[in-house]
Amino acid sequence: MGRSPCCSKEGLNRGAWTALEDKVLASYINTHGEGKWRNLPTRAGLKRCGKSCRLRWLNYLRPDIKRGNISRDEEELIIRLHNLLGNRWSLIAGRLPGRTDNEIKNYWNTTLAKKAKPKSHSGSSKETSPAGTKFRPRKPSASASAASSQPQVIRTKATRLTRMLVPSLPLLVDDYSTTKPAFELRVPQTQSVSSVPEDAVNTEVQYQGTGAINFGCNEYEATAGDDNEDGNGDHDIPLDDGVLNDWIGDVNCDLENYGASLDLDSLAFLLHSDDWLGQENSI
DNA sequence: AACTAAGACAACCGCTTTTCA
DNA sequence: ATGAAAAGCGGTTGTCTTAGT
Incomplete structure (x- = not known):
C-alpha cells in the first residue's frame, strides 16, 4: 500500500549533480520554463527524478540565488x-x-x-x-539511541499552517472609518459594519506562498453564541490576544503590498526591536 | 602524517497541500 | 465532488571538508 513513488528509481542517477547535468537542466529550463517537473527529466534527457531536478533548480541553479556569505x-x-x-x-x-x-x-x-x-x-x-x-x-549510534532513557522524542510533522482563527479580534469596528488599522478588515457585504457583534467577528489569518499574510473576515454566524465554530474541520489555532496585539503593533505596514515588495530594508524594524525577542513561539 | 570528530551542506525521503481534469 | 498528479515543505541522511590531537 501507500503512495506510488514520484518516479521510477531504476536507472536514475543519484547523489551529487555533475556540471553537465546542471548545464542540461539549466538550459532546458531557460528554454522551456519551470514546471512539469515529472516530465522534465525525460524531455531534457536527464537521468534524474523530477523532484530532484526541481530541488536542484530551486536551490542552486536559479539565477537569482545568493550562495554563502550570510551576513x-x-x-x-x-x-x-x-x-x-x-x-x-x-x-x-x-x-x-x-x-x-x-x-x-x-x-x-x-x-x-x-x-x-x-x-x-x-x-x-x-x-x-x-x-x-x-x-x-552527529551520526549517533543505533545502540545509543535505542538505549536512551530520554522520553520519546515527539517529531514534528511537516504540516503546513495555512489558517489561523483569531477569536474576538480586538479591533473596534466602529473606529475603522477613522483609524486605519494595520490591515484591511473585510466584512461581508450583506452586513452593515457597525452591526457586526464584536464577539462574532472571527478573522482568518492566512499565510501565502509569498510569505505575505492576508487578513480576511470569514462569514460569521448570525446566531448568538456560536462565535468560533466554523464547522469546516480545519484545525484552527486560537491566537492569544497579546500576541495578536504585538503583531498589529509591530507590523504597521500595508500588508497588501507586504509580500510583493519585501526586502531586507523593509525588515529593518525586526533587527531593532527586542520586545518579542526570546518570546516563546506562541503559534 | 595519520586519524578522528565535528562542521557544512547537498540531496533524498515521506508527507501534506494545491491544482486540475 | 472526487481522485490523481504536481508542487511544496520540513526532517533526515550521506558525504566531503576542516580542525584538532
Whole structure:
C-alpha cells in the first residue's frame, strides 16, 4: 500500500549533480520554463527524478540565488524570524531575497541553533531547538539511541499552517472609518459594519506562498453564541490576544503590498526591536 | 602524517497541500 | 465532488571538508 513513488528509481542517477547535468537542466529550463517537473527529466534527457531536478533548480541553479556569505544582518533576521515562525523555512526564506529554504535550514541546524539557544537552558546537546527542532548529534549510534532513557522524542510533522482563527479580534469596528488599522478588515457585504457583534467577528489569518499574510473576515454566524465554530474541520489555532496585539503593533505596514515588495530594508524594524525577542513561539 | 570528530551542506525521503481534469 | 498528479515543505541522511590531537 501507500503512495506510488514520484518516479521510477531504476536507472536514475543519484547523489551529487555533475556540471553537465546542471548545464542540461539549466538550459532546458531557460528554454522551456519551470514546471512539469515529472516530465522534465525525460524531455531534457536527464537521468534524474523530477523532484530532484526541481530541488536542484530551486536551490542552486536559479539565477537569482545568493550562495554563502550570510551576513550578520541576515543572520539576526533569521533568528528573529525563526523565533516568530518556527521551522517554517520557506516562509523565512521568502523574507530573505536570494536565499533558499534549504540553505537557511542548513545554516540554522549547523550554526544558528546553538547561538539562538536560550541561555537559561543548560541541558545536553540532545535538547530541542527553541522552536522544537530536534537537535541531532552527529551520526549517533543505533545502540545509543535505542538505549536512551530520554522520553520519546515527539517529531514534528511537516504540516503546513495555512489558517489561523483569531477569536474576538480586538479591533473596534466602529473606529475603522477613522483609524486605519494595520490591515484591511473585510466584512461581508450583506452586513452593515457597525452591526457586526464584536464577539462574532472571527478573522482568518492566512499565510501565502509569498510569505505575505492576508487578513480576511470569514462569514460569521448570525446566531448568538456560536462565535468560533466554523464547522469546516480545519484545525484552527486560537491566537492569544497579546500576541495578536504585538503583531498589529509591530507590523504597521500595508500588508497588501507586504509580500510583493519585501526586502531586507523593509525588515529593518525586526533587527531593532527586542520586545518579542526570546518570546516563546506562541503559534 | 595519520586519524578522528565535528562542521557544512547537498540531496533524498515521506508527507501534506494545491491544482486540475 | 472526487481522485490523481504536481508542487511544496520540513526532517533526515550521506558525504566531503576542516580542525584538532
